[in-house]
Amino acid sequence: MKRAELISRILIVVGILLAVGAPLFFWARTPLIHARMAEDGGWNPDVIQAEVGKPLHLKFTSDDVVHGFAVGQMDMQSVDILPGKVTDITLNFDEPGIYTFFCTRWCGLNHWRMRGTIEVSGSSSDPEPATVPLYVSLKLDLDAPHDAPVVPNGKPLAISGQSLETNLPIDQSAEYYRSHSPYEVFESLQNTPLTDGQRWNAVAYFWQSNTTSESLANGRQLYAQNCAACHGENGAGNGVFADDLVQAGEASMQSMSGAMNMMMQAPVDFTDPRRMLGASPALLQGKILRGGMGTGMPMWGSIFTEQQIWDLTAYIYSFQFEYEK
Amino acid sequence: MAKIELTRIPFIKNALKSRYPQLAVFIVMLIGYIFAILAGLIGTPVGSHNFSIVFVWIAWWAILILVAVPFFGRGWCAVCPIPLPGEWLQHGAVLSPPDKRPKWLNLRVPKMFRNIWLQNISYLLLALFSSVLLTTPNITGIVLAAMLFAAIGLSTVFERRAFCRYLCPVGGFIGLYSQTAPIELRIKDKQVCVTCEGKPCYNGSSAGYGCPWDVFPGGLTKNTYCGLCMECIRTCPHDNIAVNLRPFSADLAKPSTRMDEAFKAFIMLGSAIVYAGVLLGPWGMFKDAAYNVGSSAWFIYAIVFLAIIFVVLPGLFTLGILNTKNTLPLKQRFASLSTALIPLGLMFWVAFSLSFVLTNASYILAALSDPLGLGWNLFGTANAAWQPMLTSILAPAQTLALVVGLVWSARTAQKSANEAGTSSMPVVIYCFVATSLMLWLLL
Ligand code: SF4
Ligand code: SF4
Ligand code: SF4
Numbered sequence: 018m019k020r021a022e023l024i025s026r027i028l029i030v031v032g033i034l035l036a037v038g039a040p041l042f043f044w045a046r047t048p049l050i051h052a053r054m055a056e057d058g059g060w061n062p063d064v065i066q067a068e069v070g071k072p073l074h075l076k077f078t079s080d081d082v083v084h085g086f087a088v089g090q091m092d093m094q095s096v097d098i099l100p101g102k103v104t105d106i107t108l109n110f111d112e113p114g115i116y117t118f119f120c121t122r123w124c125g126l127n128h129w130r131m132r133g134t135i136e137v138s139g140s141s142s143d144p145e146p147a148t149v150p151l152y153v154s155l156k157l158d159l160d161a162p163h164d165a166p167v168v169p170n171g172k173p174l175a176i177s178g179q180s181l182e183t184n185l186p187i188d189q190s191a192e193y194y195r196s197h198s199p200y201e202v203f204e205s206l207q208n209t210p211l212t213d214g215q216r217w218n219a220v221a222y223f224w225q226s227n228t229t230s231e232s233l234a235n236g237r238q239l240y241a242q243n244c245a246a247c248h249g250e251n252g253a254g255n256g257v258f259a260d261d262l263v264q265a266g267e268a269s270m271q272s273m274s275g276a277m278n279m280m281m282q283a284p285v286d287f288t289d290p291r292r293m294l295g296a297s298p299a300l301l302q303g304k305i306l307r308g309g310m311g312t313g314m315p316m317w318g319s320i321f322t323e324q325q326i327w328d329l330t331a332y333i334y335s336f337q338f339e340y341e342k
Numbered sequence: 343m344a345k346i347e348l349t350r351i352p353f354i355k356n357a358l359k360s361r362y363p364q365l366a367v368f369i370v371m372l373i374g375y376i377f378a379i380l381a382g383l384i385g386t387p388v389g390s391h392n393f394s395i396v397f398v399w400i401a402w403w404a405i406l407i408l409v410a411v412p413f414f415g416r417g418w419c420a421v422c423p424i425p426l427p428g429e430w431l432q433h434g435a436v437l438s439p440p441d442k443r444p445k446w447l448n449l450r451v452p453k454m455f456r457n458i459w460l461q462n463i464s465y466l467l468l469a470l471f472s473s474v475l476l477t478t479p480n481i482t483g484i485v486l487a488a489m490l491f492a493a494i495g496l497s498t499v500f501e502r503r504a505f506c507r508y509l510c511p512v513g514g515f516i517g518l519y520s521q522t523a524p525i526e527l528r529i530k531d532k533q534v535c536v537t538c539e540g541k542p543c544y545n546g547s548s549a550g551y552g553c554p555w556d557v558f559p560g561g562l563t564k565n566t567y568c569g570l571c572m573e574c575i576r577t578c579p580h581d582n583i584a585v586n587l588r589p590f591s592a593d594l595a596k597p598s599t600r601m602d603e604a605f606k607a608f609i610m611l612g613s614a615i616v617y618a619g620v621l622l623g624p625w626g627m628f629k630d631a632a633y634n635v636g637s638s639a640w641f642i643y644a645i646v647f648l649a650i651i652f653v654v655l656p657g658l659f660t661l662g663i664l665n666t667k668n669t670l671p672l673k674q675r676f677a678s679l680s681t682a683l684i685p686l687g688l689m690f691w692v693a694f695s696l697s698f699v700l701t702n703a704s705y706i707l708a709a710l711s712d713p714l715g716l717g718w719n720l721f722g723t724a725n726a727a728w729q730p731m732l733t734s735i736l737a738p739a740q741t742l743a744l745v746v747g748l749v750w751s752a753r754t755a756q757k758s759a760n761e762a763g764t765s766s767m768p769v770v771i772y773c774f775v776a777t778s779l780m781l782w783l784l785l
Contacts, residue, residue, distance in 0.1 A: 019437070021437055022435055022436065022437050022438075022440070025365060025436045025437060026436060028369055029369055029372070029430075029436060032369050032372065032373045033372065033373070033376055035373065036372075036373040036374075036376035036377045036380065037376060037380060039377075040377060040380040040381060040384060040385075040713075040714055041380065041384065043714070043716060043718075044384045044385075044714060044716065047716045047717065049716070049717075076717060078386060078715060078717070079388070080386065080387045080388060081387075081388070100386075100388040100390075100391070101386045101388030101390060101391025101392070101715045102391065102715070102717075102725075103712075103715070103716065103717025105717070
């Protein structure tokens, strides 16, 4: 064989090996966490191991649309994950446990199913005693109907209730507020000389005085990020995914794939006074914490802190009451 | 207009005659091609950030349809990596023929397949799945690999480049449109060929291989099937091969009478129109149908697509030329008059591709720096933002391309009508209507 032919063949073989080997090599060395819409698999991998005190470096990429990444119950800004791009994120864990990470962008109907866990091992520095959520200690049945039999004619005004409330027999403890629905408090004022409208205004003021503007603002932000996609910006249950949820629910009645969509239903309308005025903060806490068990309402217990859930409930009542600005 | 013989220039002649420059390009192309397959298979599934999609369907397509085909005809085939591994195996060498050639089957392709119908079919298959093919890196990777392996397989069974001649989905239209290019490879003097012993340009010699494209260079009258591989320049002992610069569309003066080629013209014209309507038109429904491969809407889309290409366009054309009084049989008239559609179709594709390419060209920079979507930044351009380019000249450029196409096809129609002894009027009207439709779809 001539020299030139031999060299050419070597060049070609080396070139082909490089063209195959180089991408494979670098690909194998870059572990990426892929984000896809939940119906196409969600996070992959969706279980990540970490250790207390050791920074966890993660590389994310999206295989379809823009997703977001955040870890529940952790003080962190959510990070966007763009299609075809790689996002580096470094996390630090102080406490062992199982953390939930989730998508923070409304990527699709099953957006809220996009969750994964980070299993953090190691020893805890200050073991926190586990507390039982209020709805559990109150033994509330989250799925029982709780409609208020009577509702006000318009949105009760906290400002009008303020002057009335000072000499009313209302238990001022946070405990009392959290465990009673607006309707129950309204009922408790039966034996006062107030008109129905005045009693509702007093309830509105009571609700306002049990929250702070800071808590409301925080609740509003959480709501906009996490709830509005389904429940709507203004709480009317008409978010961008609401129709799809209803359709998915109807379709599931007729299809074999019903298991996944089982009982998907229209998101609750927070502007409906019957429903909302009959619900205590503890009941709402329970619903948010546990989720709707297949209705499409996610379980938020692993994502929101207790304070965040109280902020949210406080904000949700603002669809019923006119608070002072 | 006169022809200018480029091979008179010693530099060009030597560069074409030597195997080394071509081999160097071949190796680079092959590496790029294999890299594209790998990128498609393991890179990010987001098409607009994957090397395979961006470099094959945006960069390569742009170069092919806007530059290579209009100006160099089959110039792309001269450097195309697809048939190389098969051809090297077949030859038993990558440079000049070795003393001992390997024994492959070396069969002749059966007569019934020696036309471009298979290419028409392979092109249509890709065209029907194009919405998925053009956006899904995995599928692009698989199709690229399949073409490579099909070419290797055919090389070991049949003689010469059977894949290029009869199966390659792009080879068909490159050949058709290469007739319009201002470049050709021809013999210098017919008399020399007549007396040439052994015809090494077709049969091969120790200096090189017999024409891999199975054409006899001595008889070349059009570009369609000459792959510009330059073997005959190397083998011709009488230095009788020239590469010429010539007027555009010189080959179209002698219309083809082959039905496979005539239908190729309709296929290309029709698919340009359908693509413009589906991809750039305002009808979301059509787009959905084209993208949901396998759905019933897609089947309807496929049927409509095929009906436009095989029934509507040729049907209207036939109706138009039905009444022209003529001695030629209708079939022949059909084939030879459809020649006018070749420049028209080419310019439709140029106009359509302009918008497609300029809109997406900015992905090239990002994909260059991060070809697999692994977060690299090789050239610092990984984060180049998507941005349509040259939007202000897009519409004028497209209009210009279409108008040029119309004038060009009208002139071609006149020539082929003269040749066939009929009026060119119906064909010109046909081209005018098609151009107006295309203009409306694009703008
Ligand atoms: S016919 Fe197809 S495979 Fe052959 S050289 Fe041309 S483009 Fe490449
Ligand atoms: S080898 Fe040269 S002279 Fe002989 S037939 Fe071929 S082109 Fe003509
Ligand atoms: S050998 Fe000559 S005629 Fe044949 S394909 Fe190559 S360049 Fe064209």
